[in-house]
Amino acid sequence: MGEVRLKIEHLCKTFGITKAVADVSFSIKKGEVHALIGENGSGKSTLTNMLTGIYTIDSGKFILDGREVHPKNQVEANKEGISIIVQELGTLSGLTVAENIFLGHEDKFTKFGIKNTNLMNKMATELLKKYGFDRIKAGEIIDRYNFEDRKLIEIVKATYFEPKIVVIDETTTALSNEGRHELYKHMERIKKAGNTVIFISHDLPEILEKSDTVTVLRDGVYIDTVSSKDIDEEGLRKLMVGRELEGDYYRKQFGESVKDEVVLSVKNVSVPGLLEDVSFDLHKGEILGFGGLSESGMHEIGKAIFGASYDRSGEVITSDGTHINDIPTAIAHSIAYTSKDRDNESVVMNESIGDNICLPSLDKLKLKWKFLSDRAMNNFANEYAKKMSVKMVNIDQFVSDLSGGNKQKVVLARWIGKDSDIVVLDSPTRGIDIKVKQDIYNLMNGMIKSGKSIIMISEELMELIGMCDRIIIMKDGKISGEIDRSVEIGENTLISMMV
Amino acid sequence: MDFITAIKNKKVVSAKVLGYIILVFLVILSWAVFKILTPKNFGSPGNLLSYFQASLIATVGAVGFYFVMVMGMFDFSIGANIMLSAIVGSVFAGKFGMGYIGLILGCIITGTIVGILNGFLYVNLRIPSMIVTTGLALIYESVANYISGGVEQTLSSELRIFGRMPGDIILALTAFATAYLILNYTKIGTYTYAIGSNEFVAKNMGINIKKYKVAAFIISGAFLGIMSILTISYGSSMVAVTGMASMSRNFIPTMGCFFGLAFKKYGMPLQAIIIGEFVINIIFFGFIALGAPTAIQDVITGITLLIIITLTTKVNKGDIVK
Numbered sequence: 001m002g003e004v005r006l007k008i009e010h011l012c013k014t015f016g017i018t019k020a021v022a023d024v025s026f027s028i029k030k031g032e033v034h035a036l037i038g039e040n041g042s043g044k045s046t047l048t049n050m051l052t053g054i055y056t057i058d059s060g061k062f063i064l065d066g067r068e069v070h071p072k073n074q075v076e077a078n079k080e081g082i083s084i085i086v087q088e089l090g091t092l093s094g095l096t097v098a099e100n101i102f103l104g105h106e107d108k109f110t111k112f113g114i115k116n117t118n119l120m121n122k123m124a125t126e127l128l129k130k131y132g133f134d135r136i137k138a139g140e141i142i143d144r145y146n147f148e149d150r151k152l153i154e155i156v157k158a159t160y161f162e163p164k165i166v167v168i169d170e171t172t173t174a175l176s177n178e179g180r181h182e183l184y185k186h187m188e189r190i191k192k193a194g195n196t197v198i199f200i201s202h203d204l205p206e207i208l209e210k211s212d213t214v215t216v217l218r219d220g221v222y223i224d225t226v227s228s229k230d231i232d233e234e235g236l237r238k239l240m241v242g243r244e245l246e247g248d249y250y251r252k253q254f255g256e257s258v259k260d261e262v263v264l265s266v267k268n269v270s271v272p273g274l275l276e277d278v279s280f281d282l283h284k285g286e287i288l289g290f291g292g293l294s295e296s297g298m299h300e301i302g303k304a305i306f307g308a309s310y311d312r313s314g315e316v317i318t319s320d321g322t323h324i325n326d327i328p329t330a331i332a333h334s335i336a337y338t339s340k341d342r343d344n345e346s347v348v349m350n351e352s353i354g355d356n357i358c359l360p361s362l363d364k365l366k367l368k369w370k371f372l373s374d375r376a377m378n379n380f381a382n383e384y385a386k387k388m389s390v391k392m393v394n395i396d397q398f399v400s401d402l403s404g405g406n407k408q409k410v411v412l413a414r415w416i417g418k419d420s421d422i423v424v425l426d427s428p429t430r431g432i433d434i435k436v437k438q439d440i441y442n443l444m445n446g447m448i449k450s451g452k453s454i455i456m457i458s459e460e461l462m463e464l465i466g467m468c469d470r471i472i473i474m475k476d477g478k479i480s481g482e483i484d485r486s487v488e489i490g491e492n493t494l495i496s497m498m499v
Numbered sequence: 500m501d502f503i504t505a506i507k508n509k510k511v512v513s514a515k516v517l518g519y520i521i522l523v524f525l526v527i528l529s530w531a532v533f534k535i536l537t538p539k540n541f542g543s544p545g546n547l548l549s550y551f552q553a554s555l556i557a558t559v560g561a562v563g564f565y566f567v568m569v570m571g572m573f574d575f576s577i578g579a580n581i582m583l584s585a586i587v588g589s590v591f592a593g594k595f596g597m598g599y600i601g602l603i604l605g606c607i608i609t610g611t612i613v614g615i616l617n618g619f620l621y622v623n624l625r626i627p628s629m630i631v632t633t634g635l636a637l638i639y640e641s642v643a644n645y646i647s648g649g650v651e652q653t654l655s656s657e658l659r660i661f662g663r664m665p666g667d668i669i670l671a672l673t674a675f676a677t678a679y680l681i682l683n684y685t686k687i688g689t690y691t692y693a694i695g696s697n698e699f700v701a702k703n704m705g706i707n708i709k710k711y712k713v714a715a716f717i718i719s720g721a722f723l724g725i726m727s728i729l730t731i732s733y734g735s736s737m738v739a740v741t742g743m744a745s746m747s748r749n750f751i752p753t754m755g756c757f758f759g760l761a762f763k764k765y766g767m768p769l770q771a772i773i774i775g776e777f778v779i780n781i782i783f784f785g786f787i788a789l790g791a792p793t794a795i796q797d798v799i800t801g802i803t804l805l806i807i808i809t810l811t812t813k814v815n816k817g818d819i820v821k
Contacts, residue, residue: 053703053705054703072705073702073703073704073705074703074704074705075704075705076705090700092692092693092696092697092700092701093696093697094569094692094693094695094696094763095689095692095693095696099689099692099693103689103693103704104704104705104706106686106689107686110685110686113685113686114680114684114685115683115684115685115686115688115689117683117684141514141764141766143764144514
């Protein structure tokens with residue numbers, strides 16, 4: 001370790017008036033796991049997207065092993081020895097596993113225009129075997145495999161040709177523990193082979209444990225490069241935010257009593273294959289947390305309450321006795337829901353920030369003759385976007401242009417604007433930087449103080465412990481334990497109920 | 500369909516075998532219904548062979564059109580292409596005295612040129628394929644009318660080898676084999692599915708999206724050209740219609756394509772198109788045997804096909820269908 005693999009020199013990228021990457025220069029060494037951290041919108045993904053050919057470079061250069069490279073797409077990047085594993089799904093439906101692994105590299109198997117499918121399948125089978133993924137069949141259509149398996153296939157696709165640099169862009173948030181360990185194993189293998197991993201994650205303990213060096217970006221600007229051994233979480237947070245985080249991170253108070261008034265009763269709710277006979281009450285001003293392993297059924301709880309589950313049995317009843325069985329009834333009775341799958345289930349990506357915020361509140365933005373008022377919509381959207389400090393050019397900007405954290409702020413602005421009394425937040429801080437996380441925690445605090453009630457579903461145990469009045473742990477679709485807020489609760493207490 | 504889901508989940512049979520079971524069941528069901536209703540003049544082995552022969556015509560066009568549809572595009576100029584290609588082929592074969600060479604080259608080259616125009620204008624005008632091809636269909640109809648001089652173009656009986664056995668079968672089988680080869684054993688096939696699945700990811704993989712979209716239209720056009728050979732050989736003549744009347748020819752190849760898309764998940768889209776078109780023809784000929792009025796025929800055919808496609812494309816709860 002020590003020799004420079006990649007030099008980044010005065011790199012710039014602008015989107016409209018936003019400077020996503022501004023004159024960034026630093027070096028990455030051979031045989032290291034080099035973490036790239038920063039708040040949402042700090043320019044991490046833009047930088048690696050330029051390196052892997054997804055975005056073009058405005059100015060500046062990448063020098064790989066002493067030679068300037070500027071790939072125009074991922075296949076060209078692969079030829080230069082650079083590959084990427086993305087956060088969301090990077091494989092293509094309708095193609096076989098082998099076709100996905102070798103996509104863009106078919107020429108290796110093609111003679112006189114005819115593709116040797118057998119040879120392609122054979123080589124893919126050998127690779128899958130080598131990686132220990134024997135159960136995945138090379139000739140099968142990839143659609144037959146679940147998200148996790150498809151991620152494993154992406155690992156093979158991105159690393160089989162021994163690239164000099166592998167970018168892992170927030171992949172771990174989408175993986176279960178087992179999948180994460182598989183990924184870590186291959187990161188270690190790449191490193192041992194003398195190659196480099198550029199590792200992007202918001203999980204600071206994971207960053208400190210798995211990386212050798214950390215580079216911090218803030219608002220598109222290079223801040224510092226530090227050795228993981230010489231810094232702790234607090235230090236990284238300070239570098240990312242640029243100052244000490246003011247105020248409290250999680251809720252500080254313990255022992256506060258929650259009102260007895262029940263605002264929502266869930267009775268014997270079951271969803272085939274996902275939930276089994278789940279019952280609980282939510283009280284006024286309470287943050288009720290749900291934790292568990294990813295497939296424990298906890299994510300379905302939110303959908304079941306919001307009337308979005310299919311084939312749900314049992315009852316969800318509000319304090320006025322209304323049975324919630326569908327989404328319109330839920331919204332009409334002041335229930336809000338933000339999904340874990342933010343891009344597909346919460347925001348309308350190719351619509352403006354303004355339209356996204358106004359969507360559930362259109363009824364109150366109507367004029368006398370039932371037509372929508374442009375002015376009222378603009379004022380409404382501006383008010384709540386401002387309240388949530390959404391980083392944007394204006395409310396006409398498309399949501400697809402925003403970073404993950406700002407998308408989440410738009411979702412929250414929508415429901416705050418709707419003034420919902422019961423808010424179900426599924427993984428509200430997933431893939432979000434610490435500053436936005438703190439904003440969200442503060443917002444939740446404010447909400448419960450004003451008498452709103454929150455259900456918080458999260459895979460981050462510390463978040464549950466830090467924020468919730470009560471935590472329910474799910475296992476195999478059932479409630480496996482319940483625990484009240486206390487300073488004595490640690491992660492291990494919850495883990496013992498989860499597994 | 501729960502039975503099918505159960506079989507699929509337990510993996511008693513492979514997806515492909517299951518697909519064949521469903522398709523064969525549909526063939527038997529559609530045959531049995533009409534056989535019961537009109538036992539004397541429907542459904543003998545000889546009749547079934549002629550239904551199959553008739554179905555080959557639209558099948559050839561459908562397998563080509565599949566390349567366009569699977570990429571998420573559409574073509575409203577199918578009928579106009581068939582009409583124009585058949586008229587040009589007929590003129591080359593008859594008026595220019597070029598015989599079979601004129602017929603084959605005239606039809607296929609015209610179909611291919613139409614495909615090139617469709618694809619080129621679609622990718623460069625950057626407007627939806629439905630709109631581009633609707634506009635172009637009007638132009639192709641007018642060109643066909645101009646070439647034919649408004650007169651019905653007849654293919655002489657000595658040039659109709661592709662309208663009967665074994666000529667039609669040989670031509671159709673050659674077309675199917677070519678489509679199968681392109682789809683499964685060339686880069687075009689892989690990229691067709693890749694673009695249809697996620698154009699953005701495909702682009703990032705270095706795939707030249709515009710090039711392969713044009714290629715899909717070219718392949719479709721060429722196959723529609725072959726379909727026009729079979730159409731004019733089988734029907735012996737072609738009239739150039741205008742005012743979008745050629746759209747009526749879109750229906751059957753498009754329906755076959757829907758079968759292909761529905762059975763893509765079983766890994767047998769082309770086979771599904773072939774058998775699916777056969778099912779459609781059994782229904783058509785069944786109605787003819789019954790002597791049902793055309794309007795009733797159309798209503799029942801439409802409903803039947805919607806039922807078949809709905810059942811075979813059964814999506815998971817929560818999936819968005821556009």
